[in-house]
Amino acid sequence: MTHVLVCGGAGYIGAHMAKALARAGCKVTVFDNLSTGHRAAVQWGELVEGDLLDKEALERLFKTHRFDAVMHFCALSQVAESVRDPYAYYRNNVVGTLNLLDVMHHAGVKQLVFSSTAAVYGVPTTDKLDESHSTLPINPYGASKLMVETMLEDAAKAYGLRSAALRYFNAAGADPEGDIGESHTPETHLIPNVLLHALGMGEGLKVFGDDYATRDGTCVRDYVHVNDLAAAHLLAMRHLDDHEGAHRFNLGSGSGYTVMEVIEAARKVTGKSISFSLAPRRAGDPPVLVADSKRAVEVLGWRPSFVDMPAIIETAWHWHCKPRY
Numbered sequence: 001m002t003h004v005l006v007c008g009g010a011g012y013i014g015a016h017m018a019k020a021l022a023r024a025g026c027k028v029t030v031f032d033n034l035s036t037g038h039r040a041a042v043q044w045g046e047l048v049e050g051d052l053l054d055k056e057a058l059e060r061l062f063k064t065h066r067f068d069a070v071m072h073f074c075a076l077s078q079v080a081e082s083v084r085d086p087y088a089y090y091r092n093n094v095v096g097t098l099n100l101l102d103v104m105h106h107a108g109v110k111q112l113v114f115s116s117t118a119a120v121y122g123v124p125t126t127d128k129l130d131e132s133h134s135t136l137p138i139n140p141y142g143a144s145k146l147m148v149e150t151m152l153e154d155a156a157k158a159y160g161l162r163s164a165a166l167r168y169f170n171a172a173g174a175d176p177e178g179d180i181g182e183s184h185t186p187e188t189h190l191i192p193n194v195l196l197h198a199l200g201m202g203e204g205l206k207v208f209g210d211d212y213a214t215r216d217g218t219c220v221r222d223y224v225h226v227n228d229l230a231a232a233h234l235l236a237m238r239h240l241d242d243h244e245g246a247h248r249f250n251l252g253s254g255s256g257y258t259v260m261e262v263i264e265a266a267r268k269v270t271g272k273s274i275s276f277s278l279a280p281r282r283a284g285d286p287p288v289l290v291a292d293s294k295r296a297v298e299v300l301g302w303r304p305s306f307v308d309m310p311a312i313i314e315t316a317w318h319w320h321c322k323p324r325y
Ligand code: UDP
Pocket: 079, 170, 188, 189, 190, 191, 193, 205, 206, 207, 208, 209, 219, 220, 221, 259, 282, 285
């Protein structure tokens, strides 16, 4: 049985990953400091509480467990916060990952699937971004993820580490069975904020900027369902069984929605009137991010199953109406 270490498995995407791995017959161990994750989200394997910045804790973990592969979701991931506190991002996302890579190396664990991001690209120069687009991040969050991708390339050459960096666009939605979902405090992401507002919770919905050069002036993003992301990780892990090197794949639906279009779709799904106020642009936000994910489709055989916004919002709404944590 393949034993997979899921770093950050108590968080939003990591918990969906743990469920998908268990469904696929893998053994799961979760390593998480529970800073933003939830103990109650760890339902498909052992939880080892710890921090990537605590290298001794990692060494103990790898001494007492034998892993075939690692999936790494631990990160600070808010663009605006990264602009305000870049050291926190470089410490957590870069130094923490370096500790993990070093300990994996000494334990002889040779496969890693890494959560990267579309924020490595910066401001797009083409309508859709493929993996050959230049990488010029405009915020410390994107820069920290790109630094890790560079480490992975060097590690492939020097130590034979096999890795896949999956550049997510905007993760969205929730487990259709309602076991797990998105739950951050404070919530900063658009779709959960819109849905919390529809439920009469939260602090009033704000739309950050309506003067971008887009069809309605608000930012365009590519929303991809969290279970489709998890499916791509499984395929990437299998790909590494017979492919050496450091690989990169975009993961997005290929369709862009403005902030206003997301709000409109949420109105239709929830049947609630959703009001908002306009606020200034948020620091570090590129105007448009839409994926060309052909490589993941062609090389990994990835077939996203949630293709439209209402279907994604439906699963998130199901969770927000009855969250379990
Ligand atoms: N956004 C917004 N109001 C919110 C949260 C987000 O207008 O309460 C905008 C944000 O400026 C960006 C888009 O929605 O243009 C998606 O932001 P989110 O934080 O969900 O994801 P990100 O693109 O930062 O990963």
